[in-house]
C-alpha cells in the first residue's frame with residue numbers, strides 16, 4: 034500500500050508527473066493537491082485503468098489535510114517557473130513561502146512521508162524544508178530529498194550524443210553539488226562505464242549540463258521552463274524511492290540532502306563546507322541510507338568546478354535557512 038501525493042499537481046510538471054505516478058502499479062492511492070484545477074486533473078487521470086485510487090484537492094474544505102493525511106511520499110512541484118532573463122534565485126520570493134506552507138502541512142499531517150522537493154530554487158527550498166521540519170520536531174534527514182535528477186538525465190543524454198551511445202540511460206554519471214548554474218557539477222571522470230570525451234568538447238559539455246535549464250527556458254520563450262523532462266526525472270527518482278522502501282537493494286541516485294543527517298555524509302559536508310549537497314545516495318527502507326563520497330576522487334578540472342560550486346551554494350543555503358529563522362517582515 035503506497036499513498037503518493039503531488040503538491041502542485043495541476044502545473045506543467047505536476048500533470049505529467051501525476052500521469053506517470055498513476056501508471057505505477059505499486060501506488061494504491063494518488064492524491065493531487067493544488068490551489069487550482071485539481072478536480073479536473075484528478076477526474077481525468079482517475080479513468081486510467083491502474084490500481085491507484087485518485088483524488089483531487091483544493092485548499093478549501095480542509096483539502097491540504099485530506100490530501101496529506103496518510104501519505105507515504107509527497108512530491109512537490111508547486112511554485113512559479115522561470116521566464117527568460119530570470120535566475121532560479123529570482124523565484125525565491127514567491128516559492129520560498131509556497132514550499133514553507135506545504136512543508137508545514139507535511140509536518141502536521143504526514144511527518145513520516147518521504148519528501149521530494151522539485152520547486153526552485155532547490156538550493157534554498159530544501160534548506161527551508163529542513164528548517165520547517167526541525168522547528169516542528171519531525172525532521173528526518175533520511176526522508177528529505179531535493180530532486181536533482183534532471184541534471185543527471187541531461188548529463189546522460191548530452192554525453193551519449195557525443196560518444197555515440199545509443200541508449201543514454203546505460204551510462205551512470207554522478208552530477209553533484211546543487212541545482213543551478215555553476216553549482217551543478219557533472220563528474221564525467223567517474224562515469225560508469227567510463228566515457229572518453231574529446232578534450233575540445235569537455236568544457237562545452239559541462240556548460241550544457243550546468244545551463245541545460247536555460248536552454249529550455251529560452252526555447253519556451255516566456256511559456257515556462259522544463260516540465261516534461263522534469264516530470265520524467267521526478268518520476269524516475271520517486272520510483273526509485275518507492276522501490277527501495279519496498280526492499281529492493283542497490284538503488285543509487287544523486288539527490289540534494291542534508292548531509293550531516295545521512296550516514297557517510299558528515300565527512301562530505303566537512304570536505305565541501307556545505308551541509309546541503311547532492312551526491313549519489315544509496316536508497317533503502319529508511320530513505321537515504323548512505324551518502325557516497327565522489328568528491329574526494331574528483332579530478333583537478335572537476336575540483337576547480339567544485340570550488341565555484343561551494344561558493345554559490347553556501348549563499349543559497351543560508352538564504353533558505355535565514356528565511357525561516359528570521360522571516361521577512363510582511
Ligand SMILES: NC(=O)C1=CN([C@@H]2O[C@H](COP(=O)(O)OP(=O)(O)OC[C@H]3O[C@@H](n4cnc5c(N)ncnc54)[C@H](O)[C@@H]3O)[C@@H](O)[C@H]2O)C=CC1
Pocket residue numbers: 040041042043044045046047066067068069110111112113114115124128131134135150151152153154155180181182183184212257258259260263
Ligand atoms: N528541480 C528541478 O530540476 C526543476 C524544478 N522546476 C521548478 O518546478 C516548479 C514548478 O514548475 P512548473 O510546473 O513548470 O510551474 P507551473 O506554474 O506550470 O505549475 C506550478 C503549479 O503550482 C501550483 N501552486 C502554486 N502555489 C501552490 C500552493 N501553495 N500549493 C499547491 N500548489 C501550488 C500552481 O497552481 C501551479 O499549478 C518551478 O519552481 C520550477 O522552477 C522546474 C524544472 C526542473
Ligand SMILES: O=C([O-])CC(=O)C(=O)O
Pocket residue numbers: 114115121153183245246247249250258259
Ligand atoms: O531552468 C529552470 O528554471 C528549471 C530547472 O530547474 C531546470 O530545467 O533544470
